[in-house]
Amino acid sequence: MATVFQKPSTLTDAKLHYCPGCTHGIIHRLVAEAIESLGIDGITVGVAPVGCSVMAYDYFTCDMVQAPHGRAPAVATGLKRARPENIVFTYQGDGDLAAIGTAETVHSATRGENITIIFVNNAIYGMTGGQMAPTTLPGQVTQTTPYGRDTSIAGFPVRVCEMLSTLDGVEYAERVSVDTVPNINNAARAIKKAFQNQIDKKGFSIVEVVSTCPTNWGLTPVEALGWLRENMLPYYPLGVYKDRSAGKETK
Amino acid sequence: MKTLNAVLAGFGGQGILFAGKVIAYCGLVEERQVSWLPSYGPEMRGGTANCSVCLADEPIGSPLVVQPDVLIAMNNPSYDKFIDAVRPGGIAIVDSTLIDRKCDREDIAVHYVPATRLADEQNLKGLANIILIGKMLAETEFASADAVEKAIAKCVPPSKQHLIDANLRAIELGKNQ
Amino acid sequence: MAERIxxxxxxxxxxxxxRAGCRHFFGYPITPQTEISAYMAKKMPKVGGLYLQAESEVAAINMVLGAASAGVRTMTSSSSPGISLKTEGISYIAGSDLPCVIIDIQRGGPGLGGIQPSQADYWQATKATGHGDFQLLVFAPSTVQEMANTVFDAFELAEKYRMPAMIFADGMLGQMMEPVTFPEREPEISEKPWAADGHKGQRTHNIINSLYLQPQDLERLVRERFERYDVIKKTEVRYDEFMTEDADILLVAYGATARIVKSAVVEARSKGIKAGLLRPITLWPFPSEAIAAAAANTKAILCVEMSMGQMVDDVRLAVGGKQVDFFGRTGGIIPTPAEVLAQIEELARR
Known part of the structure; x- marks a missing residue:
């Protein structure tokens, strides 16, 4: 019988701790497939954040470092500067990357660190049980915005790709989603490109993956995908925000 | 040799810290114990600056000179701040172009040297500090002439080696005041 | 012979x-330690090393965490308020068993405080450099020469025990010039099989981590770390004694303050007062036994610090119940030998 699908060799056999229906599992697989297909497992070092993916170090077969909350890009900077021959990526959520770690994100980007960032945006703090994130939508109900995010109190969401694409140091910024098979295939291409850019020494590459959190959104996995399409994608349009080598600069 | 504890004080930009370094390097060249401690503060330019310099033959305790054997003062605020601290029997060398005070202490020797005017007249602009070091050398003989020459060569940055001669002239001029 | 500079x-x-083999330095400007960054920025490119100015002290210590994870010799430096920001990263570094060197050139606090010399961060350095059960090696040099020598030791012991080491000085030691002869010493850089530098298909993956969700696991790891600390306490304590053999009055001071106290001790001896100085060189591990021994036959013990009295706690613990007097200046004021001498004379009269 022909094998049509298997777990990439670059994922360990550890059982994922993510909630049923969570898109982290898909994104982990896409990252692992990129590492596998590029043949870089032996020289790759991943940086796990604080948040739902805090234990990502158990899932990838490459060397892993667990960073303090928000500091993954600084840790990655240290790893990459110490061993430029290694491939270094961070895997971060919205609270980690766009709230507590905004300074580290922006400055690693503006320095043009030759690293790869996988940014999972599900508009909520998952690990701590569903509080407002920097990317929580206006009106969105969370544990800490029980009446919906009131922008007069809590301000507005951060659009990370748009923001980072204004920086000269950024090589590549693309926003993708994993809500449909075509979108998953597109996300796989973008993630692989973000690693290839690093191999080619092109510089800072970030892929933002718009994701779901069925548990904390209070929806079934399928409903969550619908909510993502109806609410998140209009606010966070998919697409390439910057691809310097391809001549696509910010307007 | 005698232990020397000196305080040099003036405005930032007058070369106070540099003059202190010349003294310190004299000690280094003569293989003595040396310390140089600058004041440091928020003003990068135009504020007050001072430094403590110690030369000794035993390890130096506090590098902060509280009771100087020698005070070099290059402005009124510095004179006012440090003149009473000079150790009885010590000396003060003041730039009388910039300091209009006269000291009434009888237990110290005060030398009034119009260093800034002399520097301007002798085409040694900016070297009033070194003229005062020359005077200090004449009064205390804190280092040999050879050591001073070597110290100046070490203190003047590589890009400004052409200024060594001017510095040495300033030393001579100060010695003869 | 090596040149005296x-x-x-x-x-x-x-x-x-x-010279000790550090090629990765991550800094952020703050008075009175900025010369370290400036020097590194100038020299590192000439030796094939890296000086990188981080966006904050927080980022700098995490870059150190990353570089240390990759297995290289790495260092950062700051002054008191900046060290407060670094404490998060220091805790993670300790919890991940990573070696690195952190320099603290203290200034007055709390808050923005001042920029003049201070020793008011002793508690921070020795007892609370971040959350959790851990220690750092803390070295307190008192001369420029000793500062240079200590750097080699700090790197080597940090690697030997896989823990962060701090060189703990102050604005006076940082800013003052003194002659220094650099030790002719080849850096002993150890192998780091635990590093996250890519497994190259030769081993299973290395994980640098401080997260242990099972209390049993975390307790076991912390206990293992504390077993290492016990070895350090037995083998790595350093101190210097000056005229303590026959001392009636024992002074305890470290760093810049010890220099001032030494001047006062010499002065006291010339007046016939038998004073002596014990200077801790490692603040952790603290030379408790040496202090207890030196204090065995003294009539008085005086601790002098540029703070309201922090190390004095450890001195009191060391001498178990004996009276320990304290003299300190704080806020950036450097005590004078005359002030310390006056304290000694008062104790002598007691």
């Missing part, structure tokens, strides 16, 4: 770090 303490620390 006149150098600021800050510059000597930087030069010694380069």
């Amino acid at each position: 006149l150098m600021k303490g800050n510059e000597a620390l930087a030069e010694a770090a380069i």
Whole structure:
């Protein structure tokens, strides 16, 4: 019988701790497939954040470092500067990357660190049980915005790709989603490109993956995908925000 | 040799810290114990600056000179701040172009040297500090002439080696005041 | 013989770090330690090393965490308020068993405080450099020469015990120039099989981590770390004694303050008062036994610090119940030998 699908060799056999229906599992697989297909497992070092993916170090077969909350890009900077021959990526959520770690994100980007960032945006703090994130939508109900995010109190969401694409140091910024098979295939291409850019020494590459959190959104996995399409994608349009080598600069 | 504890004080930009370094390097060249401690503060330019310099033959305790054997003062605020601290029997060398005070202490020797005017007249602009070091050398003989020459060569940055001669002239001029 | 060079303490620390094999330095400007960054920025490119100015002290210590994870010799430096920001990263570094060197050139606090010399961060350095059960090696040099020598030791012991080491000085030591002769010492850089530097298909993956969700696991790891600390307490304590053999009055002081106290001790001896100085060189591990021994036959014990009294706690613990007097100046004021002498004379009269 022909094998049509298997777990990439670059994922360990550890059982994922993510909630049923969570898109982290898909994104982990896409990252692992990129590492596998590029043949870089032996020289790759991943940086796990604080948040739902805090234990990502158990899932990838490459060397892993667990960073303090928000500091993954600084840790990655240290790893990459110490061993430029290694491939270094961070895997971060919205609270980690766009709230507590905004300074580290922006400055690693503006320095043009030759690293790869996988940014999972599900508009909520998952690990701590569903509080407002920097990317929580206006009106969105969370544990800490029980009446919906009131922008007069809590301000507005951060659009990370748009923001980072204004920086000269950024090589590549693309926003993708994993809500449909075509979108998953597109996300796989973008993630692989973000690693290839690093191999080619092109510089800072970030892929933002718009994701779901069925548990904390209070929806079934399928409903969550619908909510993502109806609410998140209009606010966070998919697409390439910057691809310097391809001549696509910010307007 | 005698232990020397000196305080040099003036405005930032007058070369106070540099003059202190010349003294310190004299000690280094003569293989003595040396310390140089600058004041440091928020003003990068135009504020007050001072430094403590110690030369000794035993390890130096506090590098902060509280009771100087020698005070070099290059402005009124510095004179006012440090003149009473000079150790009885010590000396003060003041730039009388910039300091209009006269000291009434009888237990110290005060030398009034119009260093800034002399520097301007002798085409040694900016070297009033070194003229005062020359005077200090004449009064205390804190280092040999050879050591001073070597110290100046070490203190003047590589890009400004052409200024060594001017510095040495300033030393001579100060010695003869 | 190696050349005797006149150098600021800050510059000597930087030069010694380069000579000790450090090629990755991450900094952020703050008075009175900025010369370290400036020196590194100038020299690192010439030796194939890296000086990187981080966006904050927080980022700098995490870059150190990353570089240390990759298995290289790495260092950062700051002054008191900046060290407060670094404490998060220091805790993670300790919890991940990573070696690195952190320099603290203290200034007055709390808050923005001042920029003049201070020793008001003793508690922070020795007892609370971040959350959790851990210690750092804390070295307190008192001369520019000792600062240079200490850098080599700090790196080697940090690697030997896989823990962060701090060189703990102050604005006076950082800013002052003294002659220094750099030790002719080849850096002993150890193998780091635990590093996250890519498994190259030769081993299973290395994980650098401080997260242990099972209390049993975390307790076991912390206990293992504390077993290492016990070894350090037995083998790595350093101190210096000056005229303590027959002392009636024992003074205890470290760093810049110890220099001032030493002047006062000499002065007291010339007046016939038998004073002596014990100077801790490692603040953790603390030379408790040496202090207890030196204090065995003294009539009085005086601790002097540039703070309201922090190390004095450890001195009191060391001498178990004996009276320990304290003299300190704080806020950036450096005590004078005359002030300390007056304290000694008062104790002598008691």
